[in-house]
Amino acid sequence: MKDKKTLMLAEAGVCIALSIALSYLKIPIGLTFGGFGGSIDLVMIPLIVFAVRWGCGWGVLAGLAFGTLKYFIGSHGSISWVSIIFDYSVAYAAVGLAGILRRKYKLLPVAALIGCLARFVIHFISGVTVYAQYMPDEFMGIKNMTPALYSLLYNGTYMVPNTILAVAICAVLIVPAQKLFDRK
Numbered sequence: 018m019k020d021k022k023t024l025m026l027a028e029a030g031v032c033i034a035l036s037i038a039l040s041y042l043k044i045p046i047g048l049t050f051g052g053f054g055g056s057i058d059l060v061m062i063p064l065i066v067f068a069v070r071w072g073c074g075w076g077v078l079a080g081l082a083f084g085t086l087k088y089f090i091g092s093h094g095s096i097s098w099v100s101i102i103f104d105y106s107v108a109y110a111a112v113g114l115a116g117i118l119r120r121k122y123k124l125l126p127v128a129a130l131i132g133c134l135a136r137f138v139i140h141f142i143s144g145v146t147v148y149a150q151y152m153p154d155e156f157m158g159i160k161n162m163t164p165a166l167y168s169l170l171y172n173g174t175y176m177v178p179n180t181i182l183a184v185a186i187c188a189v190l191i192v193p194a195q196k197l198f199d200r201k
Contacts, residue, residue, distance in 0.1 A: 025071050025075060028067060028070065028071070029067060029071075029075065029078075029079045029082070031063075032063035032064060032066065032067040032079060033063075033064075033079055033082055033083045033086065035063040036060040036061075036062075036063045036064055036083045036087075037060075037083065037086060037087065037090060039058060039059045039060045039062070039063070040058060040060045040087055040091065042058060042059065043056040043057060043058035044056055044057040044058070046174055046175045046178075055171070055172070055174060055175035055176075056175055057175055057178045057179055057182065058179065059182065059183075059186070060083070060087075060109075061109075061112050061129070061132060061133065061136070061179065061183050062129075062183060062186055062187065062190075064076065064079055064080050064083060064109065064112045064113065064115075064132070065112060065115045065125070065128055065129050065132050065183065065187060066125070066187075066190065066194060067079050068080070068112070068113045068114070068115040068116030068119075068128065068132065069115055069116060069118055069119060069120065069121065069122065069124075069125055069128045069194070070119075070120070070194075070198055071116065071119070072116045072119040073113060073114060073115075073116035073117050073119065074113075074116070075113070075116065076112070076113030076114070076115060076116030076132075077110045077111075077113035077114065077116070078110075078113065079113060080109040080110040080111065080112045080113040081106055081107075081109065081110035081113070083109050084105040084106045084107070084108060084109030084110060085105060085106045087105055087109065088101055088105040088106070096147065096148070096151070097147065099143075099146075099147050100143060100147045100148070103139060103140075103142065103143035103147060104139075104140060104143050107139050108136045108139040108140055108143075109136065111132070111135035111136045111138065111139050112132040112133070112135065112136050113132070114131055114132055114135040115128035115129060115131050115132030115135075116128070117131060118131070120198075122191055122194045122195040122198065122199070123191055123195070125187040125188070125190055125191050125194060126184045126185075126187045126188040126191070128187065129180075129183040129184045129186075129187040130180065130183075130184055132183070133176065133179060133180035133183050133184070134180070136176070137172060137173075137176045137180070140168075140172040140176065141165075141168050141169060141172055142168075143168075144164070144167065144168025144169075144171060144172055145164045145165055145168045148168070148171075149164035149167070149168075152164060152167045156170065156171070157170055
């Protein structure tokens with residue numbers, strides 16, 4: 018049992034480190050639309066694979082660790098401690114919900130969709146609650162919008178491409194993940 022836990026912790030460390038490395042390869046997009054941030058990147062892929070391998074609980078913890086480290090390692094700004102918690106720690110912890118499909122490697126793209134949607138929900142809530150006071154008068158050519166519509170559009174600018182990318186890459190990883198993790 019101890020060897021299995023050691024293996025899990027080692028894989029968590031590798032996946033978190035890989036996600037941190039991948040966080041430097043990004044296409045910034047949020048500022049393009051007059052917002053605070055957001056980017057298209059591959060950071061969720063290792064977290065999703067780890068969550069599917071080890072389950073929801075460990076996936077959430079790995080996502081939480083990554084999100085917290087991402088804030089402190091990167092030069093990221095925030096407007097309050099609440100935005101740090103929501104947009105980094107909790108948002109990436111939500112990616113770990115992909116682990117609901119534990120060991121179902123054929124459903125890796127579905128797990129990616131679950132993790133990405135969970136992260137989007139957290140960013141959406143953050144946008145409606147924390148960032149609503151910073152909402153511009155006009156966004157994407159739309160005037161007088163509600164905080165919910167603003168959050169939906171703003172977070173959608175980077176989460177939709179991230180989700181499509183994560184699902185596509187996870188579809189390609191189905192066979193390698195099965196071969197790697199189902200070895201006896």
